[in-house]
Amino acid sequence: MKKNTCNHKDHTLWSRRSFLQGLGLSGISSMLFANSTISFATNNQLTSAIENADSENILLIIKLFGGNDGLNMIVPVNQYDAYANNRPTIKIPKNNLLNLTDEYAIPDFMSSLDPMWKEGKMKVVHSVGYDNQSKSHFKGSDLWASAEIDSNIQETGWLGRYYDNIYTDYVLNPPESPVAIQIGSTRNITFDGEEHKYSYAVANISSLQNIAQTGKVYQSDNIPDCEYGDNVSFLRNTYNSSYNYAGKIHDAYNRSSDYTGGVGGYPASTPAYGKLGESLNIIARLIKGNLGTKIYMVTLSGFDTHATQFDTHQGLLTNISETISYFHEDLTDAGYGDKILTMAQSEFGRRVAENGSKGTDHGAAGPILFFGESLQGSGFVGEHADLNDLVAGNLKHHTDFRQVYSSILKNWMCVDASVVNATVLGSEYEDLNLGFACETETETEVPPVPPIPPNEGEGVPDSVVTFETYVSFEGDDTIITLQSNTTQHITVTLYDIKGQRLGVIENSILYAGVKKINVKQKNPSLAAGLYIFKAQSNYDAVSKKILIQ
Structure with missing residues (x-):
């Protein structure tokens, strides 16, 4: 018999049911182990829309968190006197500028980008923002991520809403590869939908390196021999065997190799300037290994330069310039140069005048x-x-950031304009001329709403059929609530977490109104754990995770 390595009292405190309840697994798509949050995406709206779009293009978003000082990144030479007068100690001297044009320049410590500019591989969108811009880091990040500036609470992201409105039956039909991979800033809501997080998100690059090298999210050895350890092992093994894409990432990583051409290589990680080099090196390997993921997002911190800005900002911008230059050289050498677009953005800029601490607010x-x-x-x-x-x-904005999003979705990811305007942004925004355009201009036909059957659906507004599902708990019972505004036939099928069909637990007529299904009463032999149910009506199908206690 194995030695019991846990306190014996945990047997009375923990059961698998209470352990699952304590973690709150119902309706979530992330778990926390070893101080590293990892979220995973199953199939979703953006997955299907982008996969169905006529595009093999890949988007890399680099978020410069903290509020990047754009004036010391792109220096307005045509307004140099006003620039210098506002920044007596932190300005970039004229003799340390590399002119891109007669009007604008970059600091000489960003010289790695000069060849990209000369080769026609760099564009700058001036003065991007929105009305009444928030100067809070997290609120500002949420506003950029949600593209909803008129709401007091931002709960969904611009890409998450896109995911939510293509298909509802995503849990049981996962794509072969994750549609998005996110490194750092896992609280960012860019990929958050109404109920699910639609990115494979890791808190740091070390987590992604481990997944790429081992093909596992969590190690299942060295776990205490007790009930608590059994529960940890159960969850980790369940997670490793579910739709977490670790194996796909591992295979793609091993199909490629590190780039050894060029000069300098990817910049080494440093405590001061982060691990952008490591992150983009792995992303390049996954792209070269044909993972199939079309959106990557990396967050780089350190841009909140309230004091002694010059040296800190110089180090950050040097690191970014060298990393982006080498990343694009890497992928160009591998034949992906025309398929990758990198966008660097921040949640806000800095004030024009420096403060008393030789920084900017x-x-x-x-x-x-x-x-x-x-x-x-x-x-x-x-x-x-x-x-x-x-x-x-503060600088006035002249370009709304939603114009940037609209341009990327329509002209780079090749998403139908009607979907972008109605679903993602809620309005139509003038696109920017960024130099790229999708080859096809044929708009995807939006499927019509199914008609309501004759003599049914009285009182249904605008002849639209609605069918919604909710999950709740009543004591120890797990309840699925179905709600419809018309009479229709429904079936509810239960699956295990791997998607294997367990059986039908409801097959009946759903009248207009509400119907509750007690899952455990329908199948008393179900063990506590995480499952999936699929509710199919005349007009729609919805699948969701569900916790049986």
Whole structure:
């Protein structure tokens, strides 16, 4: 018999049911072990829409968290006197500038980007923002991630809403590969839908490295021999065997190798400037290994430069420039140069004037930088803000950030314009000329809403059939609630977490109104654990995770 390595009292405190309840697994798509949050995506709306779109293009989003100082990144030479007067100690001296044009320059410590500019692989969108811009890091990040500036609470992301409105039957039909991979800032809501997080998200690059090298999310050895350990082992093994894509990531990683060409290699990680080099190296390997993921997002912190900004910002921008340059060289050498677009953005810019601590405080508008062969020439897009025409010391924005999102979705990811306008952004925004366009201009036909059967559906608004499901608990019972505004036939089928069909637990007529199904009463032999149910009506199918206690 194995030695019991746990306190014997945990046998009275823990059961698998209470353990699952304590973790709150019902309706979530992430778990926390070893201080590392990992979320995983099953099939979703963006998956299907992007996979069905006529595009093999890949988008890399680099989030410069903390509020990047765009004025010391893209220096307005045509307004240099106003720039220098506002920044007596932190300005970039003229003799340390590399002119991109007669009007704008980059600091010489960003010289790694100069070849990309000269080769037509870089564009800058000036003065991007929105009305009444938030100067809070997290609120600002949520606003950019949600693209909803008129709401007090941001709960879904611009890509998450896209996922939510293509298909509802996503749990039981996962794609072969994750549609999005997110490194860092796992609280960011960009990929959050109404109920699910639609990205394979890791808190740090070390987690992704482990997955890529071993093919597992969590190790299942060295676990205490007791009931608590059994529960940990159960959850970890369940997670490793579910739709977490670890094996796919591992296979793609092993199908490729590190790039050894060029000069310098990926910049090494440092405590001060983060692990962008490691992150983009692994992303490049996954792309070269044909993983199939079309969106990657990496968060780089350190841009909240309230004090002694010059040296800190110089180190960050040097690291970014060298990493992006080498990343695109890597993928160009592998034949992916025209398929990858990189976008660097921040949640807000900095104030024009420096503060008393030789730094800058939270501001408003700032630039977004794009990199890639598909840009078809370097240049500047939009109007740069006037440094002498400020609002409370901040730059006015001239380009709405939702114009950027709209342009990317329609012209890079090749998503139908009607889906972008109605589903993702809730309005139509003027697209920017970023140099790329989808080859096909044929819009995807939106399927019509199924008609209501004759003599049914009285009182249904606008002849639209609604069918919704909810999960709740009544004591120890797990309840599925079905709600419909018309009479229709429904079936509810139960599956295990691997998607294996267990059987039908409801097959009946659902009248207009509400119907409750007690899952455990329908199948008393069910063990406590995580399952999936699929509710199929005349008009729709919905599948969700469910916890049996």
